[in-house]
Amino acid sequence: MRRGGRMKLKAVIEGIEPVSQEWRLKARDYLNNLAIPQGSLGQLLDLAEQLAAIKQTLKPSIQRKVVVTMAGDHGVVEEGVSAFPQEVTPQMVFNFVAGGAAINALAEVAGAQVIVVDMGVAADLSELVEERKILSYKVDYGTRNMTRGPAMTREQAEQALTAGIEIVEKLVQTGLDLLATGDMGIGNTTPSSAVLAALSGLPVKDVTGRGTGISDEALENKIRVIERALEVNKPDPRDPVDVLAKVGGFEIGGIAGLILGAAYYKVPVVVDGFISSAGALLAKALAPDSVDYMIAGHRSMEYGHRFMLEELGLKPLLDLNLRLGEGTGAVLAMNIVEAAAQVINQVLTFEDAGVSRNISGGSDA
Numbered sequence: 001m002r003r004g005g006r007m008k009l010k011a012v013i014e015g016i017e018p019v020s021q022e023w024r025l026k027a028r029d030y031l032n033n034l035a036i037p038q039g040s041l042g043q044l045l046d047l048a049e050q051l052a053a054i055k056q057t058l059k060p061s062i063q064r065k066v067v068v069t070m071a072g073d074h075g076v077v078e079e080g081v082s083a084f085p086q087e088v089t090p091q092m093v094f095n096f097v098a099g100g101a102a103i104n105a106l107a108e109v110a111g112a113q114v115i116v117v118d119m120g121v122a123a124d125l126s127e128l129v130e131e132r133k134i135l136s137y138k139v140d141y142g143t144r145n146m147t148r149g150p151a152m153t154r155e156q157a158e159q160a161l162t163a164g165i166e167i168v169e170k171l172v173q174t175g176l177d178l179l180a181t182g183d184m185g186i187g188n189t190t191p192s193s194a195v196l197a198a199l200s201g202l203p204v205k206d207v208t209g210r211g212t213g214i215s216d217e218a219l220e221n222k223i224r225v226i227e228r229a230l231e232v233n234k235p236d237p238r239d240p241v242d243v244l245a246k247v248g249g250f251e252i253g254g255i256a257g258l259i260l261g262a263a264y265y266k267v268p269v270v271v272d273g274f275i276s277s278a279g280a281l282l283a284k285a286l287a288p289d290s291v292d293y294m295i296a297g298h299r300s301m302e303y304g305h306r307f308m309l310e311e312l313g314l315k316p317l318l319d320l321n322l323r324l325g326e327g328t329g330a331v332l333a334m335n336i337v338e339a340a341a342q343v344i345n346q347v348l349t350f351e352d353a354g355v356s357r358n359i360s361g362g363s364d365a
């Protein structure tokens with residue numbers, strides 16, 4: 001890890017501020033005066049308030065939307081934790097580049113640009129990097145098998161986090177209004193469950209699901225594998241970098257870095273499902289105020305996701321039985337985030353619209 005990288009990570013973590021309480025109150029007051037029965041646009045009003053507070057304006061504009069899909073491989077796949085073989089990770093990267101994946105289809109609907117990043121795929125993707133079709137922040141060719149020791153070194157964990165921050169830093173330079181996170185990496189629900197169990201103390205069996213669709217027997221094995229990884233490595237829950245290094249993944253670290261970068265640069269970030277939320281948990285553990293900038297795109301079908309959302313204190317926008325990752329649930333939710341921005345931009349107050357107020361005398365709620 002370059003010294004500059006570690007300093008950047010520290011500076012970003014220390015530089016993350018809570019969203020402006022003054023703007024929150026200003027936005028709430030304004031939204032309470034819109035010509036609608038008070039609160040009747042429900043969660044859209046909470047979102048509008050959050051956007052206004054993040055961007056410190058009553059007219060938040062959402063022009064450039066980007067989903068960053070982070071790819072990485074996992075040594076733990078040799079323990080039989082996924083229904084699919086490891087070569088699917090690079091194959092799907094090629095599919096993203098060809099525009100043939102679910103994330104491409106849904107990002108198109110959202111009007112979002114898809115940026116694919118090699119964080120640590122166990123294959124040579126230099127051809128795609130040279131053709132400028134993907135970015136490379138490759139830490140290594142896959143993590144190590146975490147049942148036998150740490151998935152990565154502490155330096156590699158810091159490198160992954162810093163990569164996510166640097167990507168946001170570059171995007172911000174050319175204008176970024178709304179970010180979404182995504183993942184691709186065969187086996188990555190295993191480290192995601194491990195990160196959740198390590199940080200929350202919840203039992204592994206309660207936070208481990210079927211990922212790509214493993215059998216009952218394979219699920220039992222996956223639980224034992226995660227328990228063993230935690231026993232062997234003993235990640236320190238008070239030290240999120242230690243948790244990432246011992247039982248995480250390169251793309252999970254990259255996603256945590258994206259979220260930290262978004263919080264630092266005051267860009268709202270839509271968090272996708274189970275893997276992205278593992279990144280979000282790490283970001284929260286590193287910088288608790290980063291949660292102010294997060295929007296939970298959806299609730300994944302992967303069982304443990306509910307606990308992640310609870311730990312983050314976030315209410316998901318959608319619940320569509322998705323369990324894919326790639327950023328799909330996050331880009332779908334981008335349309336709703338834009339709708340919330342449009343509400344605060346366009347809907348008039350009672351006064352400006354010349355509409356009579358509630359006559360019941362009580363609160364409008």
Ligand SMILES: Cc1cc2ncn([C@H]3O[C@H](COP(=O)(O)O)[C@@H](O)[C@H]3O)c2cc1C
Binds near residue numbers: 082212213
């Ligand atoms: C074709 C294909 C496309 C995917 N796109 C996302 N995932 C998702 O499934 C994987 C995690 O599940 P597990 O831990 O069970 O391997 C990750 O790659 C995740 O991004 C995919 C998986 C497959 C097979």
Ligand SMILES: O=C(O)c1cccnc1
Binds near residue numbers: 189211272273275323
């Ligand atoms: O929620 C997700 O992101 C998810 C769930 C299962 C498999 N892959 C991703």
